[in-house]
Amino acid sequence: VLFLQGGASSQFAMVPINLLDDKSEADYLLTGQWSKKAVAEAKRYCKVVNIIADTSDSKFTTAPSQADLALSSDPAYVHYTPNETIVGVEFAYIPETGEIPLVADMSSTILSRPVDVSRYGVIYAGAQKNIGPAGLTVVIVRDDLIGTANENMPAMFDYKIHADNESMYNTPPTYAWYLAGLVFEWALEQGGLPALAETNKRKAEKLYAAIDGSGFYSNPVDVSCRSWMNVPFILANADLDAAFLEQAAAHNLKALKGHRSVGGMRASIYNAMPEAGVDALIEFMVDFEKRNG
Amino acid sequence: VLFLQGGASSQFAMVPINLLDDKSEADYLLTGQWSKKAVAEAKRYCKVVNIIADTSDSKFTTAPSQADLALSSDPAYVHYTPNETIVGVEFAYIPETGEIPLVADMSSTILSRPVDVSRYGVIYAGAQKNIGPAGLTVVIVRDDLIGTANENMPAMFDYKIHADNESMYNTPPTYAWYLAGLVFEWALEQGGLPALAETNKRKAEKLYAAIDGSGFYSNPVDVSCRSWMNVPFILANADLDAAFLEQAAAHNLKALKGHRSVGGMRASIYNAMPEAGVDALIEFMVDFEKRNG
Numbered sequence: 001v002l003f004l005q006g007g008a009s010s011q012f013a014m015v016p017i018n019l020l021d022d023k024s025e026a027d028y029l030l031t032g033q034w035s036k037k038a039v040a041e042a043k044r045y046c047k048v049v050n051i052i053a054d055t056s057d058s059k060f061t062t063a064p065s066q067a068d069l070a071l072s073s074d075p076a077y078v079h080y081t082p083n084e085t086i087v088g089v090e091f092a093y094i095p096e097t098g099e100i101p102l103v104a105d106m107s108s109t110i111l112s113r114p115v116d117v118s119r120y121g122v123i124y125a126g127a128q129k130n131i132g133p134a135g136l137t138v139v140i141v142r143d144d145l146i147g148t149a150n151e152n153m154p155a156m157f158d159y160k161i162h163a164d165n166e167s168m169y170n171t172p173p174t175y176a177w178y179l180a181g182l183v184f185e186w187a188l189e190q191g192g193l194p195a196l197a198e199t200n201k202r203k204a205e206k207l208y209a210a211i212d213g214s215g216f217y218s219n220p221v222d223v224s225c226r227s228w229m230n231v232p233f234i235l236a237n238a239d240l241d242a243a244f245l246e247q248a249a250a251h252n253l254k255a256l257k258g259h260r261s262v263g264g265m266r267a268s269i270y271n272a273m274p275e276a277g278v279d280a281l282i283e284f285m286v287d288f289e290k291r292n293g
Numbered sequence: 294v295l296f297l298q299g300g301a302s303s304q305f306a307m308v309p310i311n312l313l314d315d316k317s318e319a320d321y322l323l324t325g326q327w328s329k330k331a332v333a334e335a336k337r338y339c340k341v342v343n344i345i346a347d348t349s350d351s352k353f354t355t356a357p358s359q360a361d362l363a364l365s366s367d368p369a370y371v372h373y374t375p376n377e378t379i380v381g382v383e384f385a386y387i388p389e390t391g392e393i394p395l396v397a398d399m400s401s402t403i404l405s406r407p408v409d410v411s412r413y414g415v416i417y418a419g420a421q422k423n424i425g426p427a428g429l430t431v432v433i434v435r436d437d438l439i440g441t442a443n444e445n446m447p448a449m450f451d452y453k454i455h456a457d458n459e460s461m462y463n464t465p466p467t468y469a470w471y472l473a474g475l476v477f478e479w480a481l482e483q484g485g486l487p488a489l490a491e492t493n494k495r496k497a498e499k500l501y502a503a504i505d506g507s508g509f510y511s512n513p514v515d516v517s518c519r520s521w522m523n524v525p526f527i528l529a530n531a532d533l534d535a536a537f538l539e540q541a542a543a544h545n546l547k548a549l550k551g552h553r554s555v556g557g558m559r560a561s562i563y564n565a566m567p568e569a570g571v572d573a574l575i576e577f578m579v580d581f582e583k584r585n586g
Contacts, residue, residue, distance in 0.1 A: 009463035010299075010447065044447070135469055136428070153446070154446070156303050176428055
């Protein structure tokens with residue numbers, strides 16, 4: 001495990017810089033804005049970026065099934081984004097890629113539940129969702145994938161340099177490390193990832209149930225791949241958006257505005273959001289619907 | 294001014310990636326361990342790195358004079374390190390480079406005194422000395438030097454991408470920004486950089502005076518280029534080093550061990566160290582000498 005300065009945006013470059021080795025192609029699953037950014041950055045280094053799944057036709061409200069995935073003939077790796085924050089879509093399974101290393105941008109899902117690390121070649125995650133403050137990235141790399149970085153690229157992008165120096169090749173982001181350590185201890189005190197998973201599942205399910213049970217709110221994502229972390233919803237009448245946000249804020253329910261590309265609302269219910277916060281949101285939503293529905 | 298994730302190590306790469314443009318050579322002043330690291334990284338991108346000054350013969354205890362600097366025929370820029378932390382040597386002047394952009398790694402001297410920014414093409418500084426927590430870099434780039442980055446390199450290393458996005462191309466290290474803002478406010482409350490300079494000059498002068506006035510402590514750096522920020526000193530008898538450190542720590546005088554490459558002691562007296570701290574150190578040094586000299 002490496003603890004690096006910077007965020008996932010740097011990892012979009014670090015993955016091809018380290019994993020391409022003598023290959024020139026990589027496979028990417030395009031399932032939202034974050035995977036789109038990963039693809040754009042990969043094109044700086046890959047001769048060909050194969051898009052082996054593309055859910056843009058559904059406006060990213062679906063996830064491809066395993067059967068949909070047709071790996072190219074000789075990719076250096078397969079990259080996907082288990083959870084996309086803007087539309088709130090996540091994979092309910094880990095893609096099977098055989099001998100090809102699987103790479104995941106877990107920024108918005110890491111620590112939300114247990115994960116079988118052995119299935120991955122590389123896992124990377126910006127800290128700012130479930131780990132700690134922005135400016136720190138956690139990278140888990142399979143040993144045999146370390147040591148093949150392109151040497152014409154910055155030393156800071158070489159897994160091996162970081163691994164050999166125990167993440168201290170440069171002055172590390174010490175305060176962010178410290179805070180992340182406190183979060184890891186907190187997670188263990190809660191009962192670890194299985195306990196966090198139970199809570200997160202319950203938080204998400206009750207919020208989706210409230211949305212689906214109303215005729216006033218709706219969520220467009222296929223039920224098979226709804227995110228536990230990011231729950232977007234729209235109001236039946238968008239003219240009420242401003243009133244919803246203002247009244248919610250008056251109840252200390254903040255940062256609910258949806259991403260500008262999809263509009264509406266978005267409740268990001270990472271580990272830091274307690275179940276009581278979700279309950280309060282649901283209560284407010286029911287009340288708002290009564291008064292405006 | 295850009296506020297970027299990461300530290301000076303990333304900037305060692307970012308400077309040539311952005312400034313080389315259609316040139317292939319750059320000039321570097323080699324005056325210590327930090328400029329050595331900058332040179333090593335520059336070699337990844339420059340066909341030729343010209344070392345136009347090299348003080349390694351003096352074990353980096355001197356600084357080259359303006360007359361010593363012979364710029365090469367067509368460098369993209371001239372890079373130097375105004376303050377080197379390990380030996381504690383700093384430039385008492387700003388090198389004159391004519392039309393060639395001057396680049397400075399000011400990590401260990403920024404905010405210690407006023408600086409004529411107009412003399413520089415690029416100033417960069419890791420935050421962790423005088424600005425805030427590690428993991429944030431401040432970069433000041435002359436407008437005409439933005440927009441010529443090598444596009445085969447990571448997007449995160451392109452000044453223009455950061456400038457166009459007001460340092461928010463990626464999720465910025467928000468907490469480090471916030472703390473840096475508090476430090477900037479604090480600096481203004483002190484009377485700004487002129488006031489900090491007065492205090493820093495006084496802190497350094499009294500500590501060097503205590504060292505030079507004793508027959509027990511010594512500092513090898515030429516008096517014309519002693520650092521205000523890092524004051525290394527050795528004891529006449531290195532066998533006493535462990536006792537010095539232990540007793541100093543008992544007086545709450547900590548982190549005084551010199552860098553392993555030079556041994557002895559090092560007092561880093563950045564802005565966060567009040568003058569009273571320097572006074573306490575001097576008092577302890579005088580007492581230790583009385584008991585052991």
